[in-house]
Amino acid sequence: MNLPSGKDFRPSWPLTSGHIQTMLSSSGVRRMLLPKAAREVLEGAETVVVDAGDGVRLSGAFTAQKVHAQPRGLAVLFHGWEGSVDSTYVLQTGSRLLREGWDIFRLNFRDHGDSHSMNEALFHSCRIDEVVHALGDIAQRWPARPMALAGFSLGGNFALRAAMQTSRAGIPLSYVLAVCPIIDPAEGLFSLEKAAPWFYQAYFMHKWRQSLRAKQAAFPQHVYFEMSELKQNLRGLTEALVLRHTDFGSLQSYLDGYSVAGDIMQAMQIPATILTARDDPVIPVAAFEKLQLPPNVELDIAEHGGHCGFIRGRNMTSFTDDYIAARFNALLPAQEG
Template sequence: MITGRHLADFKPPPWLANRHLQTLLPRALPQPASRLIEEQLELPDGDFVELAWVDAPALADETPLLVLFHGLEGSVDSPYARHLLDAAERRGWRAVLMHFRGCGTRLNRLPRAYHSGDTADARWCLESLAQRYPAAPRVALGVSLGANMLLKLVAEDTDNALGLTGAIAVAPPVDLAACADTLQRGVARVYQRHLLGALKAKVAPRLARQELPLTLSRDELARFTTLRAYDDAITAPLHGFKDAADYYHRAAAGPLLETIALPTLILHADDDPFMPQGLYNGLTLGPGIRLETARHGGHVGYVEWQNGRPASWLARRVGRQLDAWSTRASTPAISRSDS
């Protein structure tokens, strides 16, 4: 198993190398036309999450399974989601995305949402799918917020009771406090404004209907200009944290990486506008981790130029990893980045 720190083989042409262009380009890529099947998965606390399955011909129970966890306010319609699901489906895998609470087509029932360290729903989902497909190799893939959550879950699952073959984390903000601070500076504030707008639009009607145990008016909500302020007033109290600082400290995956033994691929771009420079400096990687760092890539971008048109290197890299794990399911290993 080839673990440790490595250079990714992502090399965009010079005219595609800009970090902000890379971050935005996936929205311009043609989306795969896979048909989706929706499923509502009931949770132990009476709430639910929505699953989006890629429709496929009848598959054997032992067919490998990819489970995808999206980023903050993401969904199956996020620019990267269809490409990653399609990369699995084209290789004969069964593929599904779990929406975090309230991120699917319907608001969740309970007066809470989700957060970067909320591993319980993902664990329940993976346990349920393991019972449904016990003979299938199962790989979990998280993106951004979902990637931090997945790394935390893998670290918590010390004996791999979930029975995963491997995990893939794309652009995980493993230092939540530092990433929140980064989004308050320079051009990154544009991304913060977009994410904050989505969060506000979802929570405002629930505040108006007094569905949440928060003493917060819509006017106060409207005055928030940073994700840290939002997390301090909403995310933290809704989910049992003292404040944003407490949430960032307890939910960040960075300090837990050293414990991860499960074969785990982390993809990180040095120019990610959501992340501070040197994000992994000083962090110890566990014996199962392969960290691949690219000079360029933006935030969940990784758009390359192939056959005269832009294409997703991210989907291609994930596909190579799935190929490696599907052929070595009994003794999984991280594949070389140039394989």
């Protein structure tokens, strides 16, 4: 079976710019221009709460396919940092897989989407145990198989880490695909500070501060931050919240806690694919080139695509939809693929 690869993505100018790809990927313009089919996953979606262990609850949305008598499988989608189940790229990918006959589950991480009031403790990127537990609950409640997982950016990092634990946790995950995942958080933070244009950090900080204010409003009796901390830059605010709300003794220790760099993914026991772009201005490609991967993990580096962009043209659809659908469908028996 010939599967699409990163080299097949050949956008025309000006979409050969990683910055344009990145800016368009989450823009309101893109959301407005997307065809109606990119929002099909919203039709008939059931809002649900899943058990994430130790009293933690996470929100999500389930959409049952209507193409076949039986679903081809269960596709679980993870959004990026300060995204949600309703992020454009999640809706677009979910809608495509829905048309392919997959049941779709879109999961919100803690404090993402409208979920700030669900759990008192603050989100941070090392909360992998609750995501793995949530995957176990999802697998039990929606039994279509195979079960495949795709994540974007920080969601791709969570997806890779979760996939390395599913065998131990008895979760029947068959495959994981990460689009532009965070590999080395320390290197990514440095890149946003020193190498990426200022507006990327400004964009993320604006969304993060909004989220933190929503958290504070949901639990007014709890002091999550001082106003002076909220005014700091990305590094300063991250360090302040790590020291205030986690058991990590330093910022570096926290960043190492969700790294998948070096040989960490040697622990991956299921097939996995990592798709990224050489012109991603948010996550340096060098982090991917230094990975030491087992044979079951495919690394695919496209020349263009920016950060989670891969936008083809004026209709704002993404190459990643075909890419993910093809690899998910490849999990099916030959007569069903």
